[in-house]
Amino acid sequence: MIITDDLLTSFLKTRSDTEDICTPLQIEDYVVQPIVDVSPPKWHLGHTTWFFEEFILSEYVQGYKRFHSEYAYVFNSYYESVGKRVIRTNRGNLSRPTVKEVYEYRDYVTSHLQSFLEENQDLKVRKLVEVGIHHEKQHQELLLTDIKYILGNNPLFPEYNNTFIENPISEQICGYTWIDEGVYKIGYSEDGFCYDNEHGRHKVYLKKYAIANALVTNKEYLEFIEDKGYKNSLLWHAEAWDWIQNENIKTPLYWHKIEGDYYQYTLQGLKLLNFKAPVTHLSYYEAFAFSQWKGERLPTEFEWEAAQSFFKWGERWEWTESAYLPYPNYKKAPGALGEYNGKFMVNQKVLRGGSVATPQNHTRATYRNFFHPNLRWQFTGLRLAKDI
Structure with missing residues (x-):
């Protein structure tokens, strides 16, 4: 408290x-x-x-x-x-x-x-x-x-604030950190504030895996686009494929191709796409398809939490491969506040970390965000993982 x-x-x-x-x-x-x-x-x-x-x-x-x-x-x-x-x-x-x-x-x-x-x-x-x-x-x-x-979505792409920096360049060296096989404790255990969905601290067994030190960048994601990733049905879940067809999805949200160059709408207005910045405004569907294209995968939320001390996080909410479910012995708060988290534990994917829009002193390594897999208006990105 x-x-x-x-x-x-x-x-x-x-x-x-x-x-x-x-x-x-x-x-x-x-x-x-x-x-x-x-x-x-x-x-x-x-x-x-x-x-x-x-x-x-x-x-x-x-x-x-x-x-x-x-x-x-x-x-x-x-x-x-x-x-x-x-x-x-x-x-x-x-x-x-x-x-x-x-x-x-x-x-x-x-x-x-x-x-x-x-x-x-x-x-x-x-x-x-x-x-x-x-x-x-x-x-x-x-x-x-x-x-x-x-x-x-205003046709004039107006500027909100010319001092808001939403595309920080990561100083993390690209590469992977190997996490040893073993039993890891998951969930909040300290005395400060957390939400009820972080309670139910428990142990999970993880096989040896590797997790990327840095988030996927715009440049890497553009390579996926140029390799016709949005046209390759083998990379997508069935409902994701229906989604990109029905919604005519061809790029991340806020990307615009103008006279051969890619631009991105930011809170500073329309800017040339920064290739070095982490890709953002992706749905889980897109994050999953990209990982398939790379021959890798998304980490589970448990893998993410077990490894979080090895990389910098907080620039993008990071999609995981985990469904949003209660931890063991989870109990909703009594009364109306019990509606805060528990009733949303269905048909949603977990995101971890935080973003450039997250207030200070609000997120932590055990914080569990959650959204439906098609949503991408938040500052959502991805970090890759792979097995031995």
Whole structure:
């Protein structure tokens, strides 16, 4: 848990950081929802505020008056046990409440929770606040990637922020590290914060394997494209092959071929493709097909965790070959917060690491992200593995 004296500071900084992400936006950017997976920035601002109001202020502050009686309906995401909500596809239809009103809502809830924390020392409440802080940090990452999708699908390819560096060049020497056969402990074991899906620390047996020191680069992935990787059905899962045919997928998301050169939309605008940067915005389907083309494979999440001390991670969420499933003796949290992770443990693949959009002090070696295999609007990449 965050040290008691630092909890309020962490809460206030997290609230401020979210709003800083929105500073470069124009008012028209706040409501756009191009696809179901992308939520409008205004909705993220409201939802992360509702979380604190719903699970802490309304439950533990005597006489607390909600800012608006309908905001629970507007800003609930997927918590079925809490009440009705606007369906996800309709978040972009919310021209009201206005952006101004949502910021007023944020100020109202932040102020009330600050006053409450200055007086309340209850450990249960403080643990809930810590969950809320990390929940908002998750949405900061989603907010950045959603903003990129919104602007990246604007025909003018507008710049979001000319200082945001999303293509760091890895200093890791290319090559492989061999990991010995043996039994390895998996899962969180320290005293700090983690999510419930990291609990159930257990042992796994791994055969000897090798894992790449560096992520696959744009240059390497371009070689796959130029070798007609997207046209070779033998490299793809059946449903993946259907997906690339139906969606006319030929490159990673945000790649554009213009007069013979490849460009990539970034948060700094449209730029020439940086060949040395790690490839990003890949689906699991594409990551798997590339690994097949290379004659190698993706690591399992257990192989990734066992080897993570040997390579630098955090530039891209890294697809693994593991299905998102509970660890042994996993137990969902009681009540509505039990809907946070457990109910999504089906039909999804695990990603490990973090990305350039992940807030500081949020991810760790045991952090388990998860998405459906066709999704690629996050900063997702891949690291290869191979057997003896």
